[in-house]
Amino acid sequence: MNSTSALLPDRPAAEQESPVLIVDDLRTQIHTPRGDVQAVDGISFTLGRGKTLGIVGESGSGKSVLGRTIMGLYSTGPTMTVSGRVLIAGKDVHTLGASGLRELWGSDVGMVFQDPMTALNPVKKVGVHLTESLRRHRTMNRAQAKAHAAELLNLVGIPEPRRRLDQYPHELSGGMRQRVVIAMSLANEPALLIADEPTTALDVTVQKQILDLLDRLQDELGMAIVLISHNLGVVAGRADRVAVMYAGRVVETADAAALFGLPHHPYTEALLEAIPRLDQPPHVRLAAIDGAPPNMVAPPIGCRFAPRCRYAQSDCTLAPPSLDGAVTRGIATPGHSFACYHPVNAGGQ
Amino acid sequence: MGPILLKKVGELAAVLLIVSFGTFMLVSLLPNDPAVSILGQGREPAEYAAVREELGLNDALPVRYLDWLGSAVAGDLGRTVVPPYTDVLDRIAAALPVSVELAVLGMAMALLFSIPLAMWSAHRAGGRVDRVISAGSFGVLSVPSFLAGLLIIMVFANQLGWFPRGQWVRISESLGDNLYHAFLPALVIALAETALFTRILRNDLITTLQEDFILAAKAKGMSARHILFSDALRPSSFSMITLLGISLGRLIGSTVIVEYLFALPGMGSLVIGAANTGDFTMVQGAVLVIAVIYVLTNLLIDLSYGVLDPRIRRAHV
Structure with missing residues (x-):
């Protein structure tokens, strides 16, 4: 499979038809009373039209902060410092300014949130959630917006869209609400959709429906998706590329x-082992990763995973391994990078 | 909606019954003998006894209460027991519009001031504007209303001469003149309420602004103004609306200081005057009317929750 969505800072962008999303050395530092937390620490990638990047990691790995920083919802201010560059459809998010961002949000980029129970305003009708976004970015009168909103509900697979427009969020099930949230984020056919744990709050059968829906909409609308999840199972089979965050x-x-076939980083391997499998015999102990993610106010100096890593050696704690180091050292194939001095499965290529 | 309304009305009837009995009993605790109030000192004991008989004061308590309540429900609150012996209901009918107007205008002003102030505060919580508004509202709350009233009269009526002091013009005479005369007293009432509403609404807004649906609205490109007015205000207004109901009911009978400062013929002055002269039928009637208004206001507030939040409409059915 030849991917046009690359996760490599050093790969020339000219190789792809202008990417929808370019993230270059993005850093988000959150100032807390206990010290500064480097929540996003030097992340770069590009994402092409119609492609999906899965971002996986456990709680606190910085996935959601990354998503919100890409959106520009987080920017340098009293509580945080953001550096690096984000280009969405060619627009530099962090130099757009407040009004430029408001033009960008909801038109070039949409966001789907984790919990559909809280992402919709309880006192607003479903229809208003959709029409206000439509009328914000397009010139439509009330009736046109309402008709278009009904089409959107139809698009995300909600039956009787006309009737649903006049209902309140609490009158819909969780899965239906998430469909509304998706319809809301897609109202103006954005080039990029950031889906932050879009299925985490839903039960398993509904999860599949929602992910299938995103797949179908991506095919129909051609948008790029950043799919953030703590669940490798959600990302597997949906994403063209995957980035594991720690x-x-x-x-x-x-x-x-x-x-998924041949992970090289011990953390990725450990994550894959921690997935419960149906084909395992009963009463087999589920593999878990010992320990907890590091204190991000004072992270380890070397590899941040070293304290929990079963392959760690003394050099791991000296300096942090770089993501493209493995490629330059010739241990990895281009397009597959990992930040590790002692990769697993390294002989298997 | 029907069953809820019925249940509420039932509850309120019970409350009113208790309040009316309290009112009735309260008056029999007054130190002055009503007969002495009516006739004055130094008459024959037989004359006092005759008056008591005429007033029905010699009947058993439950009988007197039911008599009084029956007439009250029929719209007869009796006559004042001191000169000029007028009809109690007529006196109330003259004073009540003044108090209701002051309270409603005061509340409207308070809302008009406090909603933008609270939004401004909450929008940049912890910022300079927020700190100034917080300090300001503390300041206003700590100034007693008679002092604030005097200051306002001094500045706007005496120094600047923009508004009149005293003289009440009834709405029926001229709406414009009426509002012109009501403005300053309503402003005095609005001051403390504005400070209170601003603090309450600011805190609730800050909580609401952390909700996911606010972030979602932001991610759709909605403006800060749209988010504050269209998304955050309604879910944040419950505490303030509750407070509004309590204040509105309370103000009808307790704007005495403002009425006194501006020489206005409202309910507060009426009740105080009646209490001072031992006019017990007047006190009873006024307190009953105030209680009814208070209870009805709070019924409206209860019903407004359903308008504010569709989930409540459903939960009650």
């Missing part, structure tokens, strides 16, 4: 098949 950094990134 403690604010990408530790391994590759095409989905390569990453």
